[in-house]
Amino acid sequence: MSEPKIIRFKDIARAGDEPLVTLTRDDLIEIPQLGDAPDVQSPQARWLERYDFSLDGFSDFDLPKPKTKEEEERLVNGFLRGLEKLFDPQSNWPFVKIFRLSLDYCVRCQTCSEACHTYIGSGRQEIYRPTYRSEVLRRIYQKYFTPSGKLLGSFVGADVEVNAKTVWRLLELSYRCNVCRRCAQVCPVGVDNALLAREIRKLFSQEMGIAPGELLKKGTRQHLKAGSSTGMTPAAFKDLVEFIEDDIFAKTGKKIKMPIDQKGADVLLIHNAGEFMAWPENPAAFAILFDAAGISWTLSSEAQGYDGVNYGAWFDDVELARVALRQISIAKELGVKKIVVGECGHAHKALCVLADRVLPGDLSLDQIPRESCLPLLWEIVKSGAVKFDPNKNDFPVTLHDSCNVVRLMGIVSPQREIVKAICKQPVREMTPNGVWNYCCGGGSGFAIMNSLNFDQWRKNVSERMKIKQVLDVFNDVLDPSINKYVIAACSNCKGAMRDGIDHYGLWDKFHITYGGLVDLMVNAMADLPQPYIEFGKQG
Amino acid sequence: MKDENHAFFHPSSLILLPLREGTMEWFLILFGWISAALFVIVSAYKIYRVATAPLNVRWEVYPVPHEEGERRHYGGSYMEEVDWAKKSRAGSLVAEFVEMGQEIFLLQRVRKYNVYGIWLLSLAMHWGLYLGAGLLGLLVIENALPALAPLTNVVGVVAFALGTLGAFGLIAKRATDRNLNLYTAPIDYFNLLWLAAIFVLGLASFATAGSFAAHRAYIGSVLTFQPAPIAPLVALTFFAFELFVVYMPFSKLIHYFAKYFTYHSQLWDDAFKVKGSPTDKKVAEQLAYTAAWSAPHIVPGKSWLEQAQNPNVEK
Ligand code: SF4
Ligand code: SF4
Numbered sequence: 001m002s003e004p005k006i007i008r009f010k011d012i013a014r015a016g017d018e019p020l021v022t023l024t025r026d027d028l029i030e031i032p033q034l035g036d037a038p039d040v041q042s043p044q045a046r047w048l049e050r051y052d053f054s055l056d057g058f059s060d061f062d063l064p065k066p067k068t069k070e071e072e073e074r075l076v077n078g079f080l081r082g083l084e085k086l087f088d089p090q091s092n093w094p095f096v097k098i099f100r101l102s103l104d105y106c107v108r109c110q111t112c113s114e115a116c117h118t119y120i121g122s123g124r125q126e127i128y129r130p131t132y133r134s135e136v137l138r139r140i141y142q143k144y145f146t147p148s149g150k151l152l153g154s155f156v157g158a159d160v161e162v163n164a165k166t167v168w169r170l171l172e173l174s175y176r177c178n179v180c181r182r183c184a185q186v187c188p189v190g191v192d193n194a195l196l197a198r199e200i201r202k203l204f205s206q207e208m209g210i211a212p213g214e215l216l217k218k219g220t221r222q223h224l225k226a227g228s229s230t231g232m233t234p235a236a237f238k239d240l241v242e243f244i245e246d247d248i249f250a251k252t253g254k255k256i257k258m259p260i261d262q263k264g265a266d267v268l269l270i271h272n273a274g275e276f277m278a279w280p281e282n283p284a285a286f287a288i289l290f291d292a293a294g295i296s297w298t299l300s301s302e303a304q305g306y307d308g309v310n311y312g313a314w315f316d317d318v319e320l321a322r323v324a325l326r327q328i329s330i331a332k333e334l335g336v337k338k339i340v341v342g343e344c345g346h347a348h349k350a351l352c353v354l355a356d357r358v359l360p361g362d363l364s365l366d367q368i369p370r371e372s373c374l375p376l377l378w379e380i381v382k383s384g385a386v387k388f389d390p391n392k393n394d395f396p397v398t399l400h401d402s403c404n405v406v407r408l409m410g411i412v413s414p415q416r417e418i419v420k421a422i423c424k425q426p427v428r429e430m431t432p433n434g435v436w437n438y439c440c441g442g443g444s445g446f447a448i449m450n451s452l453n454f455d456q457w458r459k460n461v462s463e464r465m466k467i468k469q470v471l472d473v474f475n476d477v478l479d480p481s482i483n484k485y486v487i488a489a490c491s492n493c494k495g496a497m498r499d500g501i502d503h504y505g506l507w508d509k510f511h512i513t514y515g516g517l518v519d520l521m522v523n524a525m526a527d528l529p530q531p532y533i534e535f536g537k538q539g
Numbered sequence: 540m541k542d543e544n545h546a547f548f549h550p551s552s553l554i555l556l557p558l559r560e561g562t563m564e565w566f567l568i569l570f571g572w573i574s575a576a577l578f579v580i581v582s583a584y585k586i587y588r589v590a591t592a593p594l595n596v597r598w599e600v601y602p603v604p605h606e607e608g609e610r611r612h613y614g615g616s617y618m619e620e621v622d623w624a625k626k627s628r629a630g631s632l633v634a635e636f637v638e639m640g641q642e643i644f645l646l647q648r649v650r651k652y653n654v655y656g657i658w659l660l661s662l663a664m665h666w667g668l669y670l671g672a673g674l675l676g677l678l679v680i681e682n683a684l685p686a687l688a689p690l691t692n693v694v695g696v697v698a699f700a701l702g703t704l705g706a707f708g709l710i711a712k713r714a715t716d717r718n719l720n721l722y723t724a725p726i727d728y729f730n731l732l733w734l735a736a737i738f739v740l741g742l743a744s745f746a747t748a749g750s751f752a753a754h755r756a757y758i759g760s761v762l763t764f765q766p767a768p769i770a771p772l773v774a775l776t777f778f779a780f781e782l783f784v785v786y787m788p789f790s791k792l793i794h795y796f797a798k799y800f801t802y803h804s805q806l807w808d809d810a811f812k813v814k815g816s817p818t819d820k821k822v823a824e825q826l827a828y829t830a831a832w833s834a835p836h837i838v839p840g841k842s843w844l845e846q847a848q849n850p851n852v853e854k
Contacts, residue, residue: 008721081833090828093593093843098805101589105797108722109661111653126721135722157724185600186652188642189794190801195598209834221836224850318830318837321847338622352618356812357596360826360844361819365811369624376621410601410616410809435601435614 007126009136012169013161017048019057020127020169027123028464033471033478034504040460043453051452054165055172056127060212060454065168072164075208079167080144082207083137086199087145094317094358098192099199103138106131106191112183117438117465118176128461130183130193133173136160137196140170174200175212175454178443178462179314180403185435198444201315211315214448219311220319224326227303228273229311237306240276241299244284251284252528258287261334262298268336269297269373270327270351272344272491273307274448279494285518285532286342289377292525293385298334305330308341309491310350314444317358324355328363328370338369340376343516345404345490346444348372353409372405374489377521378414381421387526394424395483397520398473400466400497401437402490410435415489415517422524430469438465440488442496455499463500470500470512478510483535486514507536564766567774571761574781581788582796589800593828594821599809604638605630616809624811635807642798644669655718660708667702667738674698678751678758691751699745702738706731730792733783740776747772 004027007020014020025039043053052065066072085091086099112130113119119128126132135157142149142158149158160166177197184192205211211219223229232240241258248256259265269290275282290297300306304326312320328351331339341348351370361367380386399419405411412434419427430437440447441463449458474484488494497514506512513535523532602614610616611634617623641647646665650658677691710731713723745751753773760767787793812818826844830837838851 006717006721078833085832088831089593091831093825093828094596095598097589097592097595098598098801100592101797101801101805105791105794105801107791107794108719108727109649109653109657110655110718110722111649113718114654115652131722152726155724155729156726181600184806186648188646188648189798190806192598192801192805206830206832206834206837209836216836221852225852318832318843318846321843322850325847326850338624353597353599357594357818357822358826358843358847360823361812361814364814364819366624366813369622371621371623372618375619379621407601407614408599409618410599410603410606410610410614411619412601412613412615413610413619 004123004125007132009132009139009160012136012173013163013166015163015165017052017054019054021056021125023056023122023125023460025460027125028460029121029123029468031464031468031471031504033475033510038460038503041453041456047452052168052172055169056125056176056457058453058457059172060175060214060449060451061171061210062213062451063210066164075164075167076162078208079170079203080162082203083141084145085207086203092199092202092317095195095199095202098195102134102191102193102195103141105189106134106138107189108135109188112187112191112193115182115186117180117182117441118178118462121441121464121468122461127173128176130177133170133177133200134191134193134196136166136170136173137200140166170200171204171210174198174204175446175449176457176462178403178439178441178446180439180443181407182403182436182438185407198315202317205316206318212445212449212454213451215311215315215445216319219445219448220316220323223304223307223309223311223323224319228307229309230273230277230307232273232276232307234301234303234306237273237276238301240280244276244280244287247280248284248288251530251532252288252522254288254291256287256291258283259298260301262296264335265298266296266337267298267340267376268305268331268334268338269299269340269342270305270308270347271299271342272309272347274309274491274495275342275344276306279491279516281519281532282343282491282516285516285522286373288522288525289380289386289518293380293383295376295380297340298336300330300334302330302333308344308347308351310347310355311445313346313350313354320350320355321358324350325359325363327351328355328359328368331368332363338371340371340373342373343489343491343494343518345402345492348402348411349404349408372409372411372414374405374411374414374418374517377518378418381418381521388422388521388524389526390422390424390524392524392526392531393422393520395485396425396428396474396477397423397485397487398428398430398470399433400430400440400470400486400488400493400514401434402488402493403437403439403443405490406437407435415487418517418521419487422521428473430473438469440466440490440493440496441500442492447492447495447499458496459499459503463496463503466496467500467504467506470506471510474510474512480509480511482511484510484512485520485533486512487517487520488514489517511535561766563774564760564769567757567769567777568761568764568766570781571757571777574784578784578788582793585788585793586796589797593825594818595804595808597808597810598805600806603807603809604634605632605807606634607631639802643795655712655716657709657712657719660705660712662705663701664705664709664734667698667700667705668734670694670698671702671738671741674751675758678755679762681751681755682759682762688750688752688755691755692745695741695745695751695754699738699741703735703742706735706738710735726790730790733779733786737776737779737783740772740779744770744772744776
């Protein structure tokens, strides 16, 4: 590993297209089990003229670089205007208080640095340190908006010039943080660098409409327009459900009708719609379990009602409120007792926590409770309504904790109890785990961001630590004759695991695969004639 | 005695000219009160500003110490149960105090997670400040209870020694460790140097007399508005300290109060909204605020509630 380059805050304003840092395999932390990990691919030459790679040689933004002075000015002015609005108690009421606290009171002790998997994974490159982007933002704010900054300049650290390059690099930098908030957990002052990253994203989205295409245009916009961020319409959803029902019959011999739009059911189960397309065995497993346990439940075929995602959680408060309002109103119209969120981490966080205070009283949590699926699944196991045979799950299993479900909602124990009850071998805990876990590297939208060469950054940098943890936890059973399973009870985490397993060749080399918790539960159901999990076929 | 004092530099000469007999003493008495008043007023204003800022959305991070039993240790929450909205919760405020106490007195997070070797130095400096505050209290009490003098001596000397060590140590650390110095602005060194100067002056003023009697006398004069002779070094110590007290609320050195809010409004605020509750009413008020953003997907001039109700898409 080579010594990381010193990059100063002023460098972010540097003219020209040369990236502040260029990563090669040798810069990144080693993964001993892999020997030679794949090298980092440079952006395609044909992109360089048109798009901006000047932060670190990676980008998800297929937006043309500003060409004229006017275009540059527009970018700079939009940024400064947006920054000012972040301090406005009306325009940014959901976060203004904690935003200011995080901006004003960092004591620059760097206690948070070693908490960050992207910083460590990158070989400790300065620009990925949790405090680097925060400090750039802080210095800009001081220079342009505070009397002390205007008066005392670099003496108080107010030394970052805002030009088009600064603005662009800061935008990119706000998408080099998974918003996993592991750094906030260890900060002695309670400063939240993830919050600051998200605020930067917000100002770009809410003020200028600039966000990764997958999150805004093909994300929340598509979700609100077509019904799902996958583009799936209500009619397509119903077709898929029928297909899944057939599949359940083919795999298990069970004829299960997945209830849709059942008024007055106890539970509205809401999945990440990506599951229906990429991992249909997951909603199928829920249906098998709920059916076997005799739970009164339904899916919704209303637009937004069959897709529990809420990408606004990652970058835009207005979009967050719009999506959540629609999802919760659908539950109210159906007259269900509560919403239960399937295996999707950010949908958990958005529906059960984040949206609570951006919606009117009728949609409060006491009126329409929103709960995680995990406690309910544990109730099913505890109740004995479904018979599980742990011998059917006789292979090494580890548990990846979704940051949104675990660190940010405190749901730690039910999933562990379930695994204990349905697996032959004790769960192998990663180091660290539970609320102290490392993010999968796909958090805050990264798992679905695949424009230009962003996937190169995700695979090589943000997913690296998780891959290392997985290999470490299975270190004594790496022999490919032993199938191994990483439980990832979150669609986004599954996307990242699929990506990482593929990139680092973990299935081919070590027979490590991944999947949901419900898949593993159904695999252990005593009355199923054949295994539900098909090793080697995931994703 | 008085004449001797006047033979030295004294800070009042910067402000009150020409000097008359007792001017410096009066200045220091008044400045003592003014600095304390400014500290209280500016700090209270800052706290008021934060406390009355809009209610933020929930943004907690686990472990949350007021959770029940084992949960507070492994980071579990009430959301680990089904139907939690219908259940009553028994939280523990004591655990919050314990956690806060560990942070304040042991700098627990710095101890556990900081890899740049600043914990002991930072701990020394913070204890220098805590004991320094204790010294101030003792000097007040000692005016009525002179028997406390030996304790005052110990507390004072330890405070200044720790503070000096911590402040200079942190300056050296910040200047030499590349992980820290990039992030250290000149003002950070300035703050540390100022603190170091106060601690050194404290030590020196003690050392010259071998006791804190002169310090106690000064505090007594402030409390009673009775000017009393004051040795120059003692005067300088208090002046540097009182100026610092005025400056503190304007700087990020008051992160301790920020910490109360970051912990309680952010990291540990896990209360869900109940229809008709004060939180719900506050949210309703805030939903009427205008979301004055300019992106194409935002509807111009509309309130937060109207924005939420209008997805702004063509069907
Ligand atoms: S964010 Fe917190 S931990 Fe990180 S440098 Fe600032 S005060 Fe220290
Ligand atoms: S939130 Fe996570 S990814 Fe972002 S800076 Fe903090 S630790 Fe790193």
